[in-house]
Amino acid sequence: MATYVPGSETYLPDIKPFTPDYKFLSATLDVRQDKYNTNWQATNDVYNKVVFADLSREDTNNQREQYVNNLAPSLEKIAGMDLSLAQNAQSAKAVFAPFFEDKLIVKDMVKTANYRKEMALAERLEQSPDHLRRSMYWRDGVAKLQYDMEDFINMDADSAIKAPLQKYVPKANLHELSNEILGGLEPPLQITNDVPMYNMDGSVNPDWIVTEKNGSQVEGPALQILRKQLSNDPRVRASYDTQAYVLGRDFAAEGMQAGRFNTVEEGQGVWAQETIQRIAQNNALILEDQTTKVSDLQNINVRWSNYEENIGIIPGSDDDKLRREQLSIYEKTKLDMEASQTIDNIIQAPAGDLNTQLRTAYQLLMLTNLDGDMRAEAELFSKRDSGSTMRLNPMMTEQRKFKMDLAKISARHQNGMIRDQIKMDEKRRLAFDLAKAKGELYDPNDPLSVATNAFTYGVGGAFTTEYETDDDGNPMPDSDIHAISAMQYQETNMRLKNDKVDNILGSLRIQNPNGELVDGTPSHQWTLNVGGEEHTGSMEYLKNVLSLTDDTGGLVNSADIETIFEQQSKIITGVDENGQLTLKATDPSLVATQTFMDLNKAMALTASRQAVADQDYKTDMSIHRDAYEMTRKLARADDHVRKFMDEGGMPDIVSPEGNMYSREEYIAHVTSLVESGEVTNVDQWGWDTGTNAKDYLIEEVIITPYTSRNFEGQQVQKYRSRKTGNMVVDKSAVKSEAGEVYDKLYKALNMGLTGNSGEIPTSTFKSITLGRNNTPGDLDTNPTYTGNFDPKVKSGEGRALAAQVINQINSMRSNGQTPTYLAGDLMDADWSENNSIAQETIQNWISDVTSTVGNDKSSNSLAQLARAQISYSPVFGRNEEGEVTTAGYNVVLPDGYLASQVKGGAADSDKQYAGLSKDNIDLFSSGTGITILFDQTADANPRKDQMNWGSPLVSEIMASPTQSVTTYPQDSLGDNIGNYVIQRISDQQYVLNYQYRMYQPGGSYITSPVRTWNIPTTSKTKSLGEILQNQKMNAEEIFAQKGLENALAKKNDLNRNKNK
Secondary structure, rough: OOOOOOOOEEEEEEEEEHHHHHHHHHHHHHHHHHHHHHHHHHHHHHHHHHHHHHOOOOHOOOOOOHHHHHHHHHHHHHHOOOOOOOOHHHHHHHHHHHHHHOOOHHHHHHHHHHHHHHHHHHHHHHHHHOHHHHHOOOOHHHHHHHHHHHHHHOOHHHHHHOOOOOOOOOOHHHHHHHHHHHHHHOOOOEEEEEEEEEOOOEEEEEEEEEEEEEOHHHHHHHHHHHHHHHHHOOHHHHHHHHHHHHHHHHHHHHHHHHHHOOOOHHHHHHHHHHHHHHHHHHHHHHHHHOOOOOOHHHHHHHHHHHHHHHHOOOOOHHHHHHHHHHHHHHHHEEEEEHHHHHHHHHHHOOOOOHHHHHHHHHHHHHHHHHHHHHHHHHHHHHHOOOOOEEEHHHHHHHHHHHHHOHHHHHHHHHHHHHHHHHHOOOHHHHHHHHHHOOOOOOOOOOOHHHHHHHHHHHEEEOOOOOOOOOOOEOOOOOHHHHHHHHHHHHHHHHHHHHHHHHHHHHHHHHHHHOEEEEOOEEOOOOOOEEEOEEEEEHHHHHHHOOOOEOOOOOOHHHHHHHHHHHHHHHHHEOOOOOEHHHHOOOOOOHHHHHHHHHHHHHHHHHHHHHHHHHHHHHHHHHHHHHHHHHHHHHHOOOOOHHHHHHOOOOOOOOOOOOOOOHHHHHHHHHHHHHHHHOOOOOOOOOOOOOOOOOOOOOEEEEEEEEEEOOOOOOOEEEEEEEEEEEEEEHHHHHHHHHHHHHHHHHHHHHHOOOOOOOOOOOOHHHHHHHHOOOOOHHHHHOOEEEEEEEEOOOOHHHHHHHHHHHHHHHHHHEEEEEEEEEOOOOOOOOOOOOOHHHHHHHHHHHHHHHOOOOOOOOOOOOOOOOOOOEEEEEOOOOEEEEEOEEEEEEEEOOHHHHHHHOOOOOHHHHHHHOOOHHHHHHHOOOOOOEEEEEHHOOOOOHHHHHHHHHHHHHHHHHHHOOEEEEOOOOOOOOOEEEEEEEEEEEEEEEEEEEEEEEOOOOOOOEOOOOOOEEEOOOOOOOOHHHHHHHHHHHHHHHHHHHHHHHHHHHHHHHHHHHHO
């Protein structure tokens, strides 16, 4: 039992109930819950990544689906686990480990995510408001990503695991990059240059000077800069690589869709081969051309080096600038060739497997496409700030000022002539005056000297026409004047073609004297493209090729001759805007040779003669058209002709362009009009042939051959006809009726042209070239040149004729030919029988001339001097069927000289021997004297073609659209001296404008002001052609003097200042 201590107070403890720290507990629970939530979310995220992962490959999707199905029991365990505990969270994540440890699945997840990201980037670029970012979007960049993903989906697992991640390749904005590069250059890339202004016809307009800024002259330098900076830019290369890759894949995809390829690789292989082959073919042609150009440019630079060594070049001179320009062209062309060689080296590398071929194709495509785009950008840049300004040529302004006062112009002309004449070499002048004083030269100021030594010029005569004439010298009515004109023009063109052939061969020879090189050795052969084929051979061979004729005597390769002559003429006679020969830039030494200058003049003369002939024929045909307008009414007086033309619609025999149809051309033209319904059949009894149908239509009949046997059993060919039911034009009826109309109109025209239908203008081609009047009596167009020869007079036209007679005989003798010698009345002479006495007399006369000329001690007895009156006719002979094929000289010897040829007793003719009889003397000294006749093809006289150039300068001026002819003389070093222009202001006024260049120390030139001469065109004794030709000769003499001065000054300057 309990014992209590007395007095003690009872102690009862104060017991309080326990109160948990809910804040702590709450915080602890929150931490735990957060851990749970975090681990749950992490586990859930992993689950979502497994179940909802964005995969692209079919095998990875199947693996994921299988894994998810196998994951259900493990997920139930995870649901009962306290995920706030780290070990439980790790255990939960470990459930998903097999999924993330699968390399293929992980690669697919990463690859697909990257693809989505890059595609989103492309979409943002496409939608960007910034145009620069928007320009970075392109279809090829997207297609590259798509093709890469397509490959990833279809490749095997091992390859897929190794597949790299692809980035979107922005389009390289070449335009912006180019502008950034070229626009940022310091100093700016700008070039200005003065160039001539050209008229619509291609001729130079001297009134204006055009200053061009930038343009094509900047394009080359800009391209070189872009090539240097863009070709290795990684952004640019990636862009063009992508473009090439997509092209190949597109090709393969289209082929697979069309069933041509079974796999992408097969399609890519074909594309690679085709791309390489195509680029190889194009590059081979380009490289061949570039290699040739580089070789040519190398030769040009060698020529400049030789020129510098032999003649010299002053630094900073015009020659130095030309040389540097050629060097610049060479360097640019060489860079182009090296780029093509790079492409060729890539092509020549071993083909290898498909990947190697694709890389080759990609690289080639990138190089070619990039270069083309850079060229386009360079061209585009060249047009930036480009333009041109025009200003009046101050020299032409000064020229106009001269023209305002014709009196002052004329005075200055006279003063200028005197001033320039004073500069003539005094030694030459003294020698000239001394010879004239001795009587060795005729004095142009002495009327008697002029009269006895000058040519007389005549036209016509019994034996100088090419068609039948009546007693009055007029053409017979049946002479076909129009056809004769065409024949004359054709003959002239044939002669010009022969000249052009000689000019072409001369051009080839002077540019390449030893022919083309074969394995580094001169071949003495040249190549021309004639008839679409390359012809290589000697000069003789090429001449035969060019001169090949058909059965009608026409040149087979006429068009090629024209084309090649034009090409070679540009090389030999072409000048730049300053009048300098363009050939000097490429062959400075050649243009300084006399051989070149001779060829230059010959080709210019040929071209001038062609222009003259074309203009004269054009004038001739214009007169014929005027005559036709006057004579057609005579033909239309025939009621049948009028009805065919007015009611049936048959046209005139002159085309709408003004050309005269031939009979065949007219019938063909009418036939075409019938077929188009523009010409209908007119029912005219007595004239109708064939069908009377209004449209000339008849039912088509086909005739076919067949064989049968005759009564003897032999096989024979027969024909059967069959109607087809088709309606066709009755061409025989059209031919007959159109031919009748043509004949009537043409006959009326010819009656007019021959002077048998009243006052009708007429002409032939030759009458136009000689400037004759448009009347029938002036159609006797072939000239005769006559002069008086004295062996003691050392100049004059008679002396020239005597030399031509002797040259003609010697030329024929060297070719094994002999002229026919005639004498007496030629109307009754036997032209086929040679007069041997006349031949011997001429030989004796030539011997006497030979012993007298140059022999101061020879006899001065008039009786013994071998004087003569000599006439030359390029067309002389009997008219055979409307054509004269011979030429001739007439030599009339004085009676005294002929008497000196008599041997033996002069008083007793019976005792005369080995010489001329009195009858011979009478015969040879009368009428036309002794006639020396020969075929025109053997004519060696330089005036044999003169009849075609009666007034060539006038015709050339008239043929020019500017009514002017410009000449650019060159000095002995091949440098331009200046230019002179003969221009028609009106029928009564012509002017000659000239300005020359004067050499300056240092190798440049200054140009004189324009000097203008007023040319008086009215003269009682001289034709317009003679007046203009005299002025031209005066200008040539002045320019020759200026050329000598310039050449001498340049040589002296070179000796002092040229490069050592």
